[in-house]
Amino acid sequence: MKRDANQCAKSCEDRTPLSCASPGLRNCVILVLGFAILLSNLSHPINGQTRDSKPDGQLVLTGATIYASPTENPITNGVVVIRDGKIAAIGHRGSVRVPNGVATVNCSGLTITAGFWNSHVHFSKQKWADAANIPAPDLAAQIQEMLTRYGFTSVFDLGSPWENTRRIRERIESGEIPGPRIRSTGEMLLGFSVPEEILRASGTMRVTPQPVVANPGEALAASKKRLDPGTDGLKMYAASPFSPFAILSGEVIRAVVDEAHRRNKPVFVHPQSRGGLLAAVAGGVDVIAHTTPISGPWDESVLAAMRQAKVALIPTLKVWTYLLRDRASLRDQWTRTNVSQLRAWLASGGMVLFGTDVDAGMDDYDPGEEYALMADAGMTFRQILSSLTTAPVEKFGESGRLGRIAPGLVADLVVLSGDPSRDVRVFAAVRYTIRDGKVIYRAAR
Ligand SMILES: [Zn+2]
Structure with a gap:
């Protein structure tokens, strides 16, 4: 990894940022393509209480500051009652009837929000290969290290061998491994x-060579080939990261988008350049999976096109700083550009989804810096919370089930060790991650 970053930095050394969409950068770009605590035996004690819901399926969290959604005022000294994996009640202590004899977690001094979404991850590194046969403790540790310890109860994988990722999902959904919705x-x-x-x-992971999509017929065939086995959307590169940096034709992009939308599935795009971004937006894609640091600031024509297409943006600000960590001047220049693009998109009223691009090129999983960079772009903690919760559920059609804390919704929750309204990095300081009313991660103390 370090070697790749060095190669990238060196290749970029004598180039302007605009010309850095070069063969020399391709390693960096392609990388972006790219339990020990075996979950707490849920009967272990928490604060002297049992930590799973009891056979009656109830769990109560008491004493926390609760942000039920990004737009509501916080409930201080709040209570959340969970029953059978759903939110049964939420409110100020005293206003909520707490059933007797129910497993209770004291959350005084902590903050509760809805479970987080990371809308840009990968399961493509070699360590995920042969997922069906990774020993359960190892797979659980990998999931925890990358996702659940940071509060992610839902993730969208934007590029990995589907049959392998499907096995990870199956092992989680069967209850064998604690983990997020994938x-x-x-x-x-x-x-x-x-x-x-x-x-x-x-x-x-080494995969069988994928056909290059060069015309609408091939685009349609490739889209069907991916969607037929049950994937949840499509992801494409709008432009090549290699010379001659060709941009996909509008007909190719439209063929992909039409097939996905026919099945009510979203299309994500790696925009690569200004031209790639504009082509993707014109073609009807749903989510822009990165900013475009090589293109300079986004002007009003770019922003207007994005706005008109009602796309959502996943900024992935940290991944560039990570890939260029040994090349400070270029890293800082690209970071300024990325932050300015996000700031401009916010000012134009655009939707932002949180995502980090972990485990393609970046194996530093801590999202704290991503939150800090989002704040540098002017995002309030409420806007960041929205990018983690209500925005993705709206974009992916889950608003009736997930994304807020309200009676009847699924009990996917994050318990933070501080208050993110004071410091957005606290979004990365997770005490408990709860999915379907069960604690799937708890921090060692
Ligand atoms: Zn990615």
């Missing part, structure tokens, strides 16, 4: 082939 696009649709040496250097 949605996946399967493998990406590309208008270019990836050189073998780059695949090798990226540390990603």
Whole structure:
């Protein structure tokens, strides 16, 4: 990884940022393509109480500050009652009837929000290979290290071998491994082939070569091939990260989008450049999976096109700082550009989804810096909370089930060790992660 970053930095050394969409950058770009605490035996004590819901399926969280949604005032000294995996009641202590003899977690001094979504992850690194046969404690540790310890109860995988990712999901859904809800696009649709040496250097799983999508017929066939086995959306590169940086034609993009939308599934795009971004937006994609640091600031024509298309943006600000961590000047320049693009998108009223692009090129999973960079772009803690909860459920059609804390909704919750309204990095300081009313992660204390 370090070597790849060095290669990237060196190759970029004598270039302007705009010309950095170069063959030399391709390693960096393609990388972006790219329990120990075996979950708490749920009968272990928490604060002297049992920590799972009892056979009657009830669990009570008391004493926390609760942000039921990004737009509501916080409930101080609040109570959440969970029954059979759903929110049964929420309110100020004293206003909520707490049943007797129910497992209770004292959350005084802590903050509760709805479970977080990370809308840009990957399960493509070699360590996820042969997921059906990874020993349960190891797989559980990997899931915890990357996702549940940071409060993610739902993730969208934007590029990995589907049959493998499906096995991870099955092992979670069967109850064998504690983990988040996983949605996946399967493998990406590309208008270019990836050189073998780059695949090798990226540390990603070896997969059978994917056909290059060069015309609408191939785009339709490739889209069907990915969606038929049950993926949850499609992901494409709008432009090649390699010379000659060709942009997908409007007809190709439209063929992909039409097939996904026919099945009510979203299309994500790696925009790569200004041209790629505009082509993707014109073609009707739903989610822009990165900003475009090589393109300079987004002007009003770009913002208007994005707004008109009602796309959502996943900024992924940290991944660039990570990939360029050994090249400070370029890293800082790109970060300024990324932050300015996000700030401009926010000012134009655009939707933002939280996402980090972990485990393609970045194996530093801590999202704290992402939150800090989002705040640098002007996002309030409520806007960041929205990008983690209500925005993704709206975009992915789950508003009736997830994304807020309200009676009748699924009990996916995060308990934070402080108050993110004071410091957004607290969004990364997770004490408990709760999915379907069960504690799937608790921090060691
Ligand atoms: Zn990615």
